[in-house]
Amino acid sequence: MRVPLLKIESSPTLPESADAVVIGAGIVGVFTAYYLARRGLKVALVEKGLVGAEQSSRNWGWCRQQNRDARELPISTKSLELWERFQAESGESVGFSRCGLLYLSNDEAELAGWAKWCDFAKTVNVTSHVLTSEQANERGRATGRHWKGGIFSPTDGIADPSRAAPAVARALMALDGTVHQSCAARGLETSGGRVSGVVTEKGTIRTPVAILSGGAWASSFCRQLGVVFPQASVRSSIVALAPGAQGIPDALHTKDVSVTRRGDGGYTLAISGYGRLDMTLQGLRFGREFMPMFMKRWRSLRPGGLEGLRSGHETLSRWSLDKPTPMEKMRILDPSVDEGTAAEIHRRAVALMPELGKVDISAKWAGYIDSTPDGVPAMGEVHNVPGFILAAGFSGHGFGIGPGAGHLLADIVSGAAEPIVDPRPYSPERFRSSVWGKVAEF
Secondary structure (H helix, E strand, O other): OOOOOOOOOOOOOOOEEEOOEEEEOOOOHHHHHHHHHOOOOEEEEOOOOOOOOHHHHHOOOOOOOOOOOOOOHHHHHHHHHHHHHHHHHHOOOOOOEEOOOOEEOHHHHHHHHHHHHHHHHHHOOOOOOOOOOOHHHHHHHHOOOOOEEEEEEOOEEEEEOOOOHHHHHHHHHOOOOEEEEOOOOOEEEEOEEEEEEEEEEEEEEEEEEEOOOHHHHHHHHHHHHOOOOOOOEEEEEEEEEEOOOOOOOOEEEEEOEEEOOOOOOOEEEEOOOOEEEEHHHHHHHHHHHHHHHHHOOOEEEOOOOHHHHHHHOOOOOOOOOOOOOOHHHOOOEEEEEEEHHHHHHHHHHHHHHHHHOOOOOOOOOOOOEOOOOOOEEEEEEEEEEOOOOEEEEEOOOOOOOOOHHHHHHHHHHOOOOOOOOHHHHHOOOHEOOOOOOEEEEO
């Protein structure tokens, strides 16, 4: 695995029972388990590979409100508060800081769109500043370029993808929750029509509640339960630079390239929206649902290859609960880097800020970003399987809103009278009817 990741030890034994079992130890899964444990519930977190090893350690690390969909903005704002609070209450470091996010542009239409969002932000008490050309040039002086304008969101920030999920998992264990790595969940058992257990490769955990935070694997897992969840994955590549570059902003976005400071002092480079669409049977099945989204992104998305078929995360097959599953054959999704894109990322970054050319490339990696047709995550109970809570389709936003998502899911499970945000915009039930009017099989 090419991506840097803090490794932690698993709990010694699998419990026979739990109040709730969380399937998948990415950032949303660990925070869900953490907030359930803080409510006094007995929680088990099961992960087929390593905590945080897939997209939760492969992203930019941005924790932002800026330019969020209006449906996601409330949970984004709450998440920033929770990132700070978690570090204070747990004693664990996730590398979070409100360093501010800087956007620069010479595109008049793009600047107008950002300014419009800033006007909206004022109505919901979010701080985001439109930058004049002079202000943009001052904040972007490391580029040595002239900019027509930009925006700066001072209360937004970054966290460290290499350590965040493992740190939250350690905090969970300090609350007597259990964490089980290399322990794939194969499926669910039901009794009287509702969840009664989670079947793993190491045994069954009796529980009335199962929360699936399976990332790119979620749709194929749902299929085992007769639940259709429209999901598509884009393979995105990232370049990491060694420490040593001076005067670079902590978090900078331009149309050409985006740059983020990492916890080790190096920088992560990416091109926003760039990715490969690998062929899978699941992708073909949900092609109509995702066509509107892909048509909007046709300039940045390119056809992929057979990587997705080999990975197995978008299989249409059914598997047996007493035999190894695709998750056990592919413990960690570690897809191939698109070398052409990686070279272009590095070229653009050095052209933008020549200081970055003074340090070496330390690593390159890729990950699968899972999405829903409307680009907003699905979080809530699947009503034809009582006790089964879905948390997936975070569409590239899951890391930043991970704390808020985990808190909301814990609110849903515990029946909180006043959840942290309104859960209705995230309900999986909205996918009962697709954009084409076809009734899904929930």
